[in-house]
Amino acid sequence: MTSRSADEVMRLFVSIPGLANQAPESLGERMFEMAVEACAWGIVIQSNERLIYANRAALDCLLLSAAEVPGARLASVFDPDSYATLLPNLSKVSPDDDQLFMGDLKLVRRNGARLDAEVYHAGLGNGASMINFRDVTMVKRLELELRQAQKLESVGRLAAGIAHEINTPIQFIGDSATYLGSAIRELLNVLQSSRAELRRAAEAAGDSEALARLAEEDEVADLEFNEAQAPIAAARIVEGVTRVARIVAAMKAFSHPGFEAASPVDVNKVLADTLIIAGHELKNHVTVSTDFGVLPPFDGFAGDLGQAFLNLIVNGAHAIVDRRGAGGPGTIAISTRGDDDAITIQIADNGCGMPPEVEARLFEPFFTTKEVGRGTGQGLSVVRATIVQKHHGDVTVKSAVGIGTTFTLRLPLRRAA
Ligand SMILES: Nc1ncnc2c1ncn2[C@@H]1O[C@H](COP(=O)(O)OP(=O)(O)OP(=O)(O)O)[C@@H](O)[C@H]1O
Ligand SMILES: [Mg+2]
Numbered sequence: 001m002t003s004r005s006a007d008e009v010m011r012l013f014v015s016i017p018g019l020a021n022q023a024p025e026s027l028g029e030r031m032f033e034m035a036v037e038a039c040a041w042g043i044v045i046q047s048n049e050r051l052i053y054a055n056r057a058a059l060d061c062l063l064l065s066a067a068e069v070p071g072a073r074l075a076s077v078f079d080p081d082s083y084a085t086l087l088p089n090l091s092k093v094s095p096d097d098d099q100l101f102m103g104d105l106k107l108v109r110r111n112g113a114r115l116d117a118e119v120y121h122a123g124l125g126n127g128a129s130m131i132n133f134r135d136v137t138m139v140k141r142l143e144l145e146l147r148q149a150q151k152l153e154s155v156g157r158l159a160a161g162i163a164h165e166i167n168t169p170i171q172f173i174g175d176s177a178t179y180l181g182s183a184i185r186e187l188l189n190v191l192q193s194s195r196a197e198l199r200r201a202a203e204a205a206g207d208s209e210a211l212a213r214l215a216e217e218d219e220v221a222d223l224e225f226n227e228a229q230a231p232i233a234a235a236r237i238v239e240g241v242t243r244v245a246r247i248v249a250a251m252k253a254f255s256h257p258g259f260e261a262a263s264p265v266d267v268n269k270v271l272a273d274t275l276i277i278a279g280h281e282l283k284n285h286v287t288v289s290t291d292f293g294v295l296p297p298f299d300g301f302a303g304d305l306g307q308a309f310l311n312l313i314v315n316g317a318h319a320i321v322d323r324r325g326a327g328g329p330g331t332i333a334i335s336t337r338g339d340d341d342a343i344t345i346q347i348a349d350n351g352c353g354m355p356p357e358v359e360a361r362l363f364e365p366f367f368t369t370k371e372v373g374r375g376t377g378q379g380l381s382v383v384r385a386t387i388v389q390k391h392h393g394d395v396t397v398k399s400a401v402g403i404g405t406t407f408t409l410r411l412p413l414r415r416a417a
Contacts, residue, residue, distance in 0.1 A: 044130070051069045051071065061109070062108075062110060078105065079108055100122060100129065104117070105119045116135070116139075117137075164252065166244070167245075170245050177238045181237075184230050188227055188230065192227070199211065199214055247276055267343055267411070271292070274310050281313070282317055282332070290335070296343070300390075300411065301391070308382060309347070319352045319404070330349070340413070349405055383409075394409075
């Protein structure tokens with residue numbers, strides 16, 4: 001590394017026009033100090049794991065006052081794991097170790113909040129070192145949101161592709177099953193009447209051998225049982241295939257790419273499709289009641305709305321599961337209403353509800369009270385982005401612990417300019 005002596009730095013500053021005739025001894029120092037103070041990166045200087053100095057950016061970022069810095073423990077501004085990562089570098093500080101650490105660490109503000117920071121740690125000599133950092137919390141969040149959006153988009157595309165592939169075979173399975181059902185019924189009718197005819201003829205002719213043969217054939221073919229069961233089996237196939245076809249159609253509608261221009265949306269149908277998709281989450285412990293009103297024509301983004309409705313319905317289902325010890329079944333009541341100005345959608349659950357401190361942070365990206373794997377805290381920020389940003393509407397919530405939660409979404413018919 002090429003380092004400059006203090007004299008050299010001072011000479012550089014003094015070469016600034018208009019400054020040359022001021023007292024050179026203090027000028028270099030003052031200019032240097034101003035440069036460090038004005039630096040947009042946080043700069044902290046430490047010795048023996050105690051803070052000596054923090055520039056303006058560092059104070060602002062860590063919510064510290066200048067008076068609190070001298071002597072404060074360096075560990076107090078780091079998350080314990082991050083401090084453990086940094087610690088081995090602190091002990092080997094020497095003037096030659098100009099770059100001791102470079103990477104992402106977690107810092108701790110005075111109020112306890114964590115922030116992600118890009119950190120450089122460099123030795124200054126005499127057992128002191130300098131930590132430069134930049135708050136990258138927002139950058140990390142945006143990266144994560146982008147990754148999540150890309151994941152949703154590719155999952156959506158995959159779902160649309162699969163739905164498309166399943167659609168054709170399921171249609172001909174359904175058509176064939178319907179045909180076979182009616183063909184079996186007709187064939188059975190013919191079979192029954194011909195065998196009755198044969199029996200009558202054998203009886204008239206007193207042909208006991210033929211009668212015994214007919215009875216044996218009936219027995220071997222299990223005719224009575226098959227006559228009763230075959231039409232039922234055919235009906236069951238048709239019913240199952242119809243159900244699969246509905247799910248496939250809902251998946252297709254649902255995974256419709258969300259970045260196209262607004263187009264006419266049947267909000268009631270989107271909700272009904274979403275309920276089919278959510279079926280798995282709702283099974284067993286949730287009863288859903290719907291009260292769909294007649295809605296005015298509405299232009300919007302069906303795929304995004306479906307995603308938002310799904311997030312709310314899944315949250316409701318989770319809240320119902322979390323309502324331990326309460327009697328009665330869990331219910332999610334969904335209603336829609338329309339007037340000249342807007343469409344209003346209400347999704348109400350009688351789940352665990354939430355305390356005011358959760359309600360206050362509800363729409364924050366990544367805010368979750370759920371364990372890893374069950375929630376990422378993205379659901380409601382997606383809901384808000386869809387309803388407020390994309391559809392210029394609003395979302396309100398009413399919740400009471402132990403009673404339940406109601407989300408009300410308002411989608412204006414005419415978008416604000
Ligand atoms: N209907 C509800 N009843 C009770 N609490 C709720 C309800 N909806 C949301 N919450 C609370 O709000 C938090 C944030 O919800 P959000 O949907 O944004 O994230 P999540 O459900 O935790 O995770 P994700 O939706 O990303 O899987 C939840 O963790 C939960 O504590
Ligand atoms: Mg959720």
